[in-house]
Structure formats: C-alpha cells, structure tokens
Amino acid sequence: MTNWSIILGIAKTHLLTKIKQTSIAALGVTFGIGSYITLVCFMTGLNTMLDDLILNQTPHVHIYNEIEPAKQQPVSLYDDLNNSFNVIHSIKPKLSQKKIHNAIPIIHYLENNDNVRGALPQVKTQIFYIAGSIEIGGNLTGINAIDEAKYFNMGDYIIEGSAEALQNTDNGILLGIGIAKKMALKIGDRVQVSPINGGIFPLKIVGFYQSGIADLDAIQSFTNIKTVQRILGEANNYITDINVKLFDIEKAVPLARTIEQQFNLKAIDIKTANAQFETGTTIRNLITYAVSITLLIVAGFGIYNILNMLIYEKMNDIAILKATGFSGNDVQLIFMSQAMIIGFVGGVLGLLIGFGLASLIETIPFQTEALPTVETYPINMNPLYFVIGFSFTMLSTFFAGYLPSKKAKKIDPVKIIRGQ
Amino acid sequence: MNIVLEAKHINKYFKKPVKFHVLKDISFQIKKGEFASIMGKSGCGKSTLLYILSTMDTDYDGELYLNNELITGQDRTHLSYLRNKHIGFVFQFHYLLSEFSVLENVMLPAKKLAEKTNQEIENDAMQKLKILNIEHLAKKRASQVSGGEKQRVAIARALINNPSIIMGDEPTGNLDSYNAENVFNIFKQLSDEQGLSLLVVTHDKDFANKTDRIIQMGDGRIIG
Numbered sequence: 027m028t029n030w031s032i033i034l035g036i037a038k039t040h041l042l043t044k045i046k047q048t049s050i051a052a053l054g055v056t057f058g059i060g061s062y063i064t065l066v067c068f069m070t071g072l073n074t075m076l077d078d079l080i081l082n083q084t085p086h087v088h089i090y091n092e093i094e095p096a097k098q099q100p101v102s103l104y105d106d107l108n109n110s111f112n113v114i115h116s117i118k119p120k121l122s123q124k125k126i127h128n129a130i131p132i133i134h135y136l137e138n139n140d141n142v143r144g145a146l147p148q149v150k151t152q153i154f155y156i157a158g159s160i161e162i163g164g165n166l167t168g169i170n171a172i173d174e175a176k177y178f179n180m181g182d183y184i185i186e187g188s189a190e191a192l193q194n195t196d197n198g199i200l201l202g203i204g205i206a207k208k209m210a211l212k213i214g215d216r217v218q219v220s221p222i223n224g225g226i227f228p229l230k231i232v233g234f235y236q237s238g239i240a241d242l243d244a245i246q247s248f249t250n251i252k253t254v255q256r257i258l259g260e261a262n263n264y265i266t267d268i269n270v271k272l273f274d275i276e277k278a279v280p281l282a283r284t285i286e287q288q289f290n291l292k293a294i295d296i297k298t299a300n301a302q303f304e305t306g307t308t309i310r311n312l313i314t315y316a317v318s319i320t321l322l323i324v325a326g327f328g329i330y331n332i333l334n335m336l337i338y339e340k341m342n343d344i345a346i347l348k349a350t351g352f353s354g355n356d357v358q359l360i361f362m363s364q365a366m367i368i369g370f371v372g373g374v375l376g377l378l379i380g381f382g383l384a385s386l387i388e389t390i391p392f393q394t395e396a397l398p399t400v401e402t403y404p405i406n407m408n409p410l411y412f413v414i415g416f417s418f419t420m421l422s423t424f425f426a427g428y429l430p431s432k433k434a435k436k437i438d439p440v441k442i443i444r445g446q
Numbered sequence: 447m448n449i450v451l452e453a454k455h456i457n458k459y460f461k462k463p464v465k466f467h468v469l470k471d472i473s474f475q476i477k478k479g480e481f482a483s484i485m486g487k488s489g490c491g492k493s494t495l496l497y498i499l500s501t502m503d504t505d506y507d508g509e510l511y512l513n514n515e516l517i518t519g520q521d522r523t524h525l526s527y528l529r530n531k532h533i534g535f536v537f538q539f540h541y542l543l544s545e546f547s548v549l550e551n552v553m554l555p556a557k558k559l560a561e562k563t564n565q566e567i568e569n570d571a572m573q574k575l576k577i578l579n580i581e582h583l584a585k586k587r588a589s590q591v592s593g594g595e596k597q598r599v600a601i602a603r604a605l606i607n608n609p610s611i612i613m614g615d616e617p618t619g620n621l622d623s624y625n626a627e628n629v630f631n632i633f634k635q636l637s638d639e640q641g642l643s644l645l646v647v648t649h650d651k652d653f654a655n656k657t658d659r660i661i662q663m664g665d666g667r668i669i670g
Contacts, residue, residue, distance in 0.1 A: 029557065029558060029560050031557075032554070032557040032558060032560075035557075036554075039545050039546060039550075040545065043545040342541060343543050343544075345541070346541045346542070346543060347543075347554075348502070348526070349500070349502060349529070349535050349537075349541075350529070350530065350535065350554065350555040350558070350603065351526050351527065351529045351530020351531070351555055351558055351559070351607075352526060352530075352558055353522060353523045353526035353527075354522060354523075354526075355523065356526075356558070438502075439502050440497045440502050440503050443497075443537060443541070443615070444493060444497070
C-alpha cells in the first residue's frame with residue numbers, strides 16, 4: 027500500500043527547496059543526453075553520407091563476363107592420364123565474348139525475382155576522346171539514364187544537365203568533369219570519341235558527371251545504350267554488364283552465388299566488393315557508441331553524487347519520517363522518485379537541446395569537391411536515437427538513485443535521533 | 447482500566463564497543479489516560495527503553511504489547527504502520543521537516559495513514575493547532591518559527607492521528623522554563639481533557655513531580 031501523492035509531494039518539496047542542486051543534477055543529465063543526441067545524429071549522418079558515397083553508386087550485385095583461364099584444362103578430360111601428376115605451363119585465358127549471352131532474358135528473369143528492385147543493363151567499352159591531335163583514353167558506359175537515376179542516384183552526380191536530357195538526346199554524352207576541364211568543353215559542345223576498333227563519332231555534350239573520385243571523373247563518361255551499341259557496331263542485344271539493386275542488401279551474397287551457378291557468369295556482391303569499407307563503418311559506429319555511453323555514464327554519476335549528498339543532508343528528515351510512521355520503503359521511494367524526476371526533466375531537456383544542436387549543425391554550410399550534392403553538414407535525425415537516449419537516461423538515473431536510496435531505507439532513526 | 451502499553455521482562459544489550467547489559471528485566475504497564483514520566487541519571491537506559499517502547503528499536507529480548515497486541519517480532523512495515531497510527535512522538539530537538547510549512551508538518555503522518563481525505567486532514571490539523579494556540583503559524587515555514595513554537599508544532603503532529611499514547615524524549619529539555627511550563631500544561635490538559643496516555647522521559651524534577659506517576663530508573667532497572 028503505497029501512497030504516491032504524499033511520496034511525490036515530499037520528493038517535490040525536497041527538489042524545489044534545493045532548486046540549485048536539483049538544476050545542477052538535471053543539467054548534468056541534460057548535457058549528457060544532449061551531447062549524445064547531437065553526437066550520434068552527426069556521426070551517423072556523416073557515416074551515412076560516406077556510405078552513400080560508395081554504396082549509392084555500387085550495384086548490390088554486379089554481373090559480367092570475366093576473362094579468366096578455364097578451370098578445366100583438356101588434360102583432365104583425358105582418362106588415360108587420370109591417375110598421373112599433370113603439370114601445365116603457361117595457361118592462357120580462354121577467348122570468350124565480352125557480352126553476356128542472353129542478357130535480355132536474364133534481366134527479365136531477375137526483375138521477376140521478389141528481392142530485386144531493379145536490374146539494369148550496361149554496355150562498357152574503352153574509347154579515346156579526341157581533341158585535335160591529342161587522344162585521351164577513357165571509358166564510355168552505355169546506360170538507361172532514367173533508371174540509373176532512379177536506382178543508383180545517378181542524378182546526384184550530374185552537376186550540370188540531367189539524366190532526362192541524356193535519355194532524350196540521340197548521340198548525347200554525359201562527360202566526366204575531369205575530361206571536360208582538360209578539353210575545355212561546355213554543355214552543347216561536341217566531343218569526338220573513337221572506339222578501339224576505329225572510326226570517329228561526334229557526340230553532343232548534354233551534361234557533366236562528377237563522382238567525387240577525381241581519377242574516375244578524368245576518364246568516365248556516359249551515353250545511351252543504343253549509342254554505344256552503334257559506336258561499337260553491335261546489335262541491340264549486346265550487353266556487357268548487369269547491375270542489380272536489391273530491396274535488402276543482406277540478400278546480395280546468396281543471390282550472387284545463385285547467379286554464378288545458374289548462368290555461368292561472374293557475379294560480384296557488394297559485400298565482397300567493399301569489405302574494407304564495411305569495417306570502417308563498423309568501427310566509426312563503435313566509436314560513436316563508446317563516446318555516447320561514456321557521456322551518459324558521467325551524467326549518471328552526477329545524479330548519484332547529488333542524491334548521496336542530499337541524503338546526508340536529509341538524515342534528520344529521514345529519521346523523523348521513519349519515527350512518524352513512514353516505512354523504509356516509503357523513504358526509498360521518496361528518494362527514488364527524486365532521482366527519476368531529475369532524470370526525466372533532464373532527459374527531456376537534453377532531447378530538446380540535442381534536437382536543437384543537431385538542427386543547427388544541419389544548417390552549417392559544408393561544401394567539398396568530393397561530394398557535389400552535399401551543401402550542409404549531414405545529420406541523421408533518427409527517432410530511434412531519441413528513444414535509446416531517453417531509455418538509457420531513465421535506466422542510468424534509476425541505478426544512480428537506487429544505491430543512495432537503498433542507504434536511506436536502511437538508516438536507523440534511533441541512531442540519528444539519539445546522536446543529536 | 448485499559449492497558450495501553452505493557453512491557454514484559456525487557457532486556458537489552460549494547461554489543462559495541464564491549465557487550466553491555468543496558469536494560470535489565472524491565473516490566474511495567476501504562477494505563478489509558480495515565481501521565482507517566484521516566485526519571486533517572488544520564489546513561490541509566492531511559493532513552494534506550496523509550497526507543498524500544500516506540501517500536502523503532504527492535505533489537506531486544508522480552509515482550510512488548512500495544513493495546514494488548516503483541517508487537518515484538520512484527521515486521522518493520524507493520525511496525526511503521528503501528529507507530530503511525532498509535533504512537534505520537536515528541537523529541538528534545540523538535541525535529542520538524544524544515545522545508546515544509548507548519549501545517550504540512552502536522553498533516554504528514556495523517557496523509558501517510560491515508561484514512562481521511564486531504565480536506566478532513568487539513569481541518570484536523572488546524573484544530574490541533576488551535577488546541578495548542580498556534581493556528582496563526584499554520585502557513586509559516588517550519589524553519590521560521592521559534593523553539594517553543596516548534597515544540598508545540600511537534601506536539602500537534604504527534605496528536606494528528608489521535609494516537610493511543612504520546613511518547614516524549616525530554617520534550618522540555620531544550621526549552622526555557624516559561625516554554626517548558628507551557629508544554630507541560632499542554633500535556634496535562636491533553637491527559638485530563640482527552641484521556642490521552644503519556645510517557646515522558648525527563649531530567650526535570652519539577653516536571654516529573656507534577657505527573658501522575660514517576661518511573662525511577664537506575665542502572666538499567668526500575669527502582670521505584
């Protein structure tokens with residue numbers, strides 16, 4: 027039988043008469059939780075940005091025809107040499123076609139898979155950009171510009187012009203910014219490209235592409251699939267790569283394996299392609315959480331300290347409460363509720379401050395060559411962090427209050443009263 | 447006559463720093479409406495006895511009855527309840543909660559008992575303050591009233607749950623003779639008019655001589 031109104035009444039009076047101490051304890055929590063929210067939003071925002079930098083452009087599964095030596099050499103087919111020790115020197119890769127055999131039916135097949143968001147064909151080839159007498163080597167990739175923008179955020183990396191412009195312009199080209207600078211080209215100009223097997227094709231510049239990776243921007247350009255096929259003199263089923271985007275990135279590994287077995291193609295999943303990148307992300311997250319938890323623990327100790335002092339000051343009050351019929355549990359609840367009130371008020375203020383600071387950071391300009399789409403510092407305002415932060419506050423204030431209040435519960439009133 | 451409080455063969459030892467027999471086979475009764483005082487030299491164990499009788503100290507041998515109910519060996523929560531309902535306490539150093547108003551101090555034990563509504567408790571508390579002639583202090587902070595007034599507030603608080611017995615540990619020990627006289631008169635009045643039982647530990651011979659009965663203690667025993 028606990029009488030909450032009176033216990034909370036006493037707790038409130040204690041807190042309000044010691045408003046300075048109460049505020050300091052609450053501020054400890056506020057700063058702890060405020061900096062936790064700010065830090066975690068900012069850090070995960072940066073993390074997400076860095077992840078996106080790589081992951082947005084990277085297909086979850088990349089399917090192509092790898093040039094590699096045949097795994098089975100003719101000698102192993104010969105039964106007579108079955109049990110002997112065969113040594114083969116100077117194995118050469120097998121001559122195989124660059125194009126994916128039956129690429130269009132494979133794309134249809136993949137698009138019918140429930141896990142697949144999109145499967146996009148690409149045609150990759152080496153070309154030369156021709157400027158007067160100078161030939162600059164480079165890559166030209168034929169794409170479906172609109173789909174690339176939809177699934178791989180291509181639009182973020184087009185700094186002038188648009189994906190639609192490329193899609194709608196026959197013989198259009200989206201030129202890497204590095205090449206454009208080297209050759210002093212602007213939108214509407216024409217650039218001549220020459221495939222390895224000869225011929226010169228003038229293409230109209232409809233936009234510039236900047237990935238943020240300078241080496242890539244100095245060689246890479248995009249055009250429509252049909253344009254590349256025409257340059258290469260191939261049929262319209264000539265597809266060299268298929269990029270697959272999934273709904274769930276975790277499914278990439280098994281899908282890549284299935285595709286390799288089923289179609290006898292090379293399929294690289296994103297985890298294999300970016301293994302070192304994931305490690306970086308994990309470690310950054312680890313640091314974020316280590317710092318946040320430290321902040322919250324420090325705030326918890328602040329509460330512990332203040333409550334401990336409060337209980338020493340209130341020894342007489344505790345004795346008198348017990349003498350007039352309050353049980354040890356009542357006294358414990360009085361001090362527990364003080365801790366929880368401090369935690370709650372401090373926590374809510376901290377969430378607000380964290381929200382404010384994070385919002386402020388989000389408005390600070392942050393411009394960098396490497397990230398054309400980013401204009402301000404990135405913030406990841408995930409409600410989950412607010413929930414975690416608040417729960418942790420309540421938990422740590424509970425423990426910070428529990429130990430001192432346990433002591434208050436055990437105080438022997440006779441000792442205090444007689445000791446006077 | 448009804449017996450309010452009865453002690454049977456109470457023995458108490460202090461274990462630190464050396465084992466010491468403080469109370470030796472104490473037995474006595476307090477009847478309803480009786481105003482008794484315990485006298486004795488310093489260190490004879492009278493306060494120790496009072497704290498055992500008040501149920502706050504449970505480390506003793508023997509049996510203790512309150513309103514003919516055995517309270518020895520009850521759990522602490524129940525003892526807290528008994529203390530709340532049946533025993534009023536007045537200490538030497540008034541012991542009010544200094545952050546609360548006088549009225550709140552008086553109301554607190556009744557709120558804990560929670561048998562009445564807040565409005566009823568407030569009326570009761572004002573009535574008790576009126577009996578003690580300090581109703582004008584009701585809204586003041588406990589830390590802002592004088593020593594004699596504090597002691598009267600403490601008495602009002604002891605009365606709020608209409609207890610079976612009021613215990614005092616040198617309630618006048620810290621007061622000048624005028625206020626001491628005043629407090630005694632209040633006790634006497636409560637005893638005569640409301641039939642309240644009182645048990646007061648005191649050093650003050652004049653005070654003791656005016657009570658109904660003096661329990662003289664010496665060396666851990668009742669000697670008269």
